[in-house]
């Protein structure tokens with residue numbers, strides 16, 4: 001009897017203490033659920049995003065909202081309970097501030113890539129970034145909401161009650177919510193972390209912060225490891241036989257462009273009008289037989305930038321010198337400007353390579369894994385960020401401009417103004433309406449890419465520069481005869497046939513007249529871009545004693561056109 005009595009008294013006392021913390025529960029629910037719901041409203045329009053995602057995140061939120069008071073109420077000392085209560089208020093408010101800031105500014109919920117973007121950019125950059133955007137109204141709404149919630153919970157839900165009728169039901173309510181905590185939320189988060197794809201949209205704020213930071217840390221560590229490897233490969237026996245004086249080399253790195261859809265390569269629709277006229281004026285040199293070494297970015301670009309050669313090299317690509325290392329040593333100031341991801345499962349190798357450059361500027365803050373994000377960064381956002389040789393007070397300048405180019409989803413690659421082609425323009429009647437639409441969007445992305453590449457050329461026109469454009473790989477856009485419904489990376493013809501072109505500015509042409517001849521001779525030769533470094537370096541008169549590469553140097557008289565060009569994944 002006495003034990004039962006003791007339990008009753010304890011339960012009653014506990015529920016009384018718990019009841020004084022109901023304001024905290026309500027505050028968590030008001031703020032954290034708000035993020036789930038308002039987030040979805042703000043991000044609405046992003047593909048796949050629906051109210052279904054609210055359920056798991058709301059249950060997780062509810063659990064935290066009741067678990068915290070349940071734990072605090074165990075503590076006997078009122079002083080400690082109160083201190084913890086206010087600490088919880090502060091943590092929840094800060095979480096809310098951070099998340100609503102990310103939501104309004106980055107147009108995404110918190111994720112590992114956002115955490116990286118925030119931590120990686122130095123203070124100066126962050127200030128510039130914040131300065132460059134006028135604070136949107138939603139953020140003021142968020143702060144207003146926070147103040148109202150704070151006032152409401154602190155003012156109306158304070159004090160205690162001795163009525164069991166009130167306190168006991170609250171205890172039961174709290175305990176029930178805990179029971180609902182979906183183990184799936186935890187399991188899914190853990191699985192996501194292990195695979196590199198945490199589904200942040202189905203988590204509450206606290207899980208987002210925890211798993212986001214953990215994932216970010218893991219990715220950075222992986223990249224650092226790779227960076228250390230490529231940074232180690234020694235460059236020995238470097239000689240420079242030509243003197244170009246002050247000059248710039250601009251490499252525009254395209255993405256997912258199959259040259260068979262470009263009018264400059266003979267496609268029937270006018271998808272590259274600006275490049276067409278540059279070619280007609282004899283200023284732009286088109287190479288018409290170039291293949292990518294692999295059909296996807298992460299496999300292709302390391303082969304493009306390192307001295308690795310498909311089928312010939314017996315080592316890993318990262319054991320060989322990378323072009324940026326060589327250029328650095330040859331006295332170039334190397335700069336990497338990118339509209340792609342600065343970190344990420346797929347692009348870790350490329351991101352690690354970019355860090356070999358003396359400076360980097362990544363303008364994109366989210367990754368493709370943040371599919372809920374509404375941040376649209378068309379390649380046009382790169383134009384105001386183009387750098388010049390004089391910006392770095394360099395004599396020799398090399399800039400790589402990594403475009404998002406023609407990567408799927410195609411419709412997200414160009415602004416409304418470039419929506420020129422529609423499904424009606426696609427005459428292949430074997431295709432379904434949706435596939436025709438997809439093809440038309442691809443053509444529009446090429447039209448926009450035509451504008452971007454020609455704008456970049458225009459920007460450097462007055463300088464003494466060599467400008468090179470090629471795509472990392474091609475793409476199949478519902479044109480595989482064996483599988484018409486397929487769209488994406490492929491090792492078939494269209495997945496590897498890429499555009500490759502070079503432009504010599506008037507000053508460069510005048511100073512180095514021999515370049516034009518070398519380029520013209522190479523234009524129709526069979527080439528694969530895994531031999532890009534030795535070809536460019538050869539053109540610049542840079543040689544490595546340990547890597548004699550005249551046979552794979554496209555501009556050398558001993559270039560071997562019969563080399564087998566087989567892709568590798």
Ligand SMILES: [Zn+2]
Nearest residue numbers: 256296297472
């Ligand atoms: Zn790619």
